[in-house]
Amino acid sequence: MANQIALRISKAILIMAGLAVFVLAVMGVVRAAVVIPAVEQGAELPALSKADDAKPILHQPAAETQPETASDFVIKRVLQIDEPFVHGYYKWDDEGVPDGEIIITVDLKAESLSVFKGGYEIGATVIKFGDALKPTPTGVFPITQKNADHVSNLYDVPMPYMMRLTNDGIAIHGADVKWGYGTRGCIGVPTEFARLLFEQVSLGDRVIVTNGKIIDLGDTIAAG
Structure with a gap:
């Protein structure tokens, strides 16, 4: 039992x-x-x-999509200049050029300034620039101020169509561009050319100043 x-x-x-x-x-x-x-x-x-161990496994968060980087700026056209490229001379031709980013290049060694719009050169001129006492700085500068009727508060001289590059007074502006004459660091261009440039540029547009590097057809300017 x-x-x-x-x-x-x-x-x-x-x-x-x-x-x-x-x-x-x-x-x-x-x-x-x-x-x-x-x-x-x-x-x-x-x-x-x-x-x-006892926690539920959840979806992993999706990786954030990185914004696309701006495209590099490729030089698609340079102006053909048949005339002597001398002090006081400029050429401007924006006919048929589509809208696009404006970049200004300055080569102090070549004493020249070029304006590119969407990769197309629309303007070129001989410049005057800083002397040994006040040289023009090289580098990349955004345009931070525009004033069509500016007068220098340092030298009390007119600076028509002034486009400021630095806080210590360096700018592009209209001037009487003659051989043998310099500036106190500014980049002087023929006044009519300055007016045409002034109408095209916006605050923030880049100005690339070099000393011996000419931008040519097919060259690439890195995105800013």
Whole structure:
């Protein structure tokens, strides 16, 4: 009799143990059914610490799309100049040129300034520039101010169609451009050329000043 009772108890224990295993297995299947669809196919899962074992695995945040970088500025046309390129001379031809970014290049060694619109040279002129006491700086400068009727507060002289490059007074402006004459660091261009340039440029347009680097057809200016 005692043996029969012990046998029944053992069977009951085995049945309960089996049910517990079955329940755990079902719970595991249910968790897997919840977790797996929440992960995109092929996605890399984050490493989990022991404390994270019980946490649900969620979608990884999508990587932020980086903004496209501005395209480089390619020189598509240079003006053909047949006349002597001498002090006081300029050429301007923007007929048929589409709208585009304005970039001004200045080469102090060549004593010249070029205006490019969307890669097309629309203006070129001989310049005067800084002397040994106040040389014109090289580098890349944005136009920070425009004033058609500016008068220098340092030298009390007119600077028509002034386009400021630096806070210490360096600018492009209209001037009487003659051989042998310099400036106190500014870039002087024929006044009528300055007017045409003044009408084209906007604040922020770049002026690239070099000393011996002429921009030519097919050259690339890096995006700003």
